[in-house]
Every structure is written in structure tokens, then in C-alpha cells.
Amino acid sequence: MKKNHLSACATVGCAVALAMTLTACSSDSLASMMGGNSEQAKAQAANRAYMSSVNQCIDTLNERLDSFEEAVSNGDVVSLKTKAAKAGEVVAQLEAITAPDDLSDVHAAYVEGCKNLDEALSAYVELYSQAKKGKTDSFEAKLKAIQHKYDQGIAKIKEGDDAAAAKGGASAQQDSEKSSEKDAEQKS
Numbered sequence: 001m002k003k004n005h006l007s008a009c010a011t012v013g014c015a016v017a018l019a020m021t022l023t024a025c026s027s028d029s030l031a032s033m034m035g036g037n038s039e040q041a042k043a044q045a046a047n048r049a050y051m052s053s054v055n056q057c058i059d060t061l062n063e064r065l066d067s068f069e070e071a072v073s074n075g076d077v078v079s080l081k082t083k084a085a086k087a088g089e090v091v092a093q094l095e096a097i098t099a100p101d102d103l104s105d106v107h108a109a110y111v112e113g114c115k116n117l118d119e120a121l122s123a124y125v126e127l128y129s130q131a132k133k134g135k136t137d138s139f140e141a142k143l144k145a146i147q148h149k150y151d152q153g154i155a156k157i158k159e160g161d162d163a164a165a166a167k168g169g170a171s172a173q174q175d176s177e178k179s180s181e182k183d184a185e186q187k188s
Helices: 003-033 038-074 077-096 101-132 139-187
Strands: none
Touching: 038 077, 038 101, 038 139, 077 101, 101 139
């Protein structure tokens, strides 16, 4: 499968979380110096905590996909099933995370992407099991459909990363504009 796409998505997710953290830290510091907005600070803290939890899940998924790939290379059906089930556990972990309201669309994209990956892994295990039994009817077509489902999962996770990055950038811009407005008010 295309593990490097998931690694890239995880890297982007980490970068987004870092950007949100830095943005929040700088605006928290500025807000506290100027008698800032505690609601805004709470929202930023919730966003940082959420993105941190998501990144942890994606990292775990990435590790489990590596393990699944090892099982594929070893050709052991029982091991494949176990590794696919372990990767599927990440979906439940991700679904259990409560997303802040302003990141609900990001959360939905991450969950859908992970579900697609889980479905692709399960379908691959089933196809591999059938092939081991000598049942190779339309193997190539089925494998292509599985790859398509996997690619959809990666694309959806990337969509979540892009949405989070856009929100992080918008948040930084809004913080900058609010800071400029406060500066202008203080100068008046």
C-alpha cells in the first residue's frame, strides 16, 4: 500500500498542530499582556489538545500499517488478520476523541479517512485469504478496488489536514487582526 502518503499526512498533521500551538502561544502571551480573552485561550487550548490526540492516533495507525506490511511480506493470513484488526482499533480511538465545534469537519474527515483505510485492509485480508485458497476470480479487479478505497482514505485524511491547516492559518490571521485593532485602540 502507499505508506508514504500516510507518513506525509501525519507529518502535515504534526506541522498543523505545531503551527496552531505556536499561534496560540503567541496570542495567549499577547492576550495575557493586554488583559486578553480567556474564551479564545480556552478554544485554542481545546484545538491544540484535539490536534495532539489526532496526531497520536495517526502515528499509531502509521506504526500499525508498517506492521501490516510486514505481515503481508511474510504471507501469514492469521498475522494479517491480527494486524488489520489492530490498525482498525485506531478508528475507534479516533472516533472517541471529542472535537471542538470549530474542528468538527476536520474530525469527520479524519474519521472517514481512517474508516476507509480500515475497510481497505479488511478487504485485502479477505482477498488474500481467498487467493491462498486458490480462488483468484477477478483478483486484479478486486485488488484495484481495494487500492482505490485505500487511496480514498489517504485523500480524506489529507483533506482533514488541509482543513486543519486552513483553520490554523485563519486563526493566526484573526489573532493578528485583533492584536492590530487593540494596538490601534491603545494608541487612540
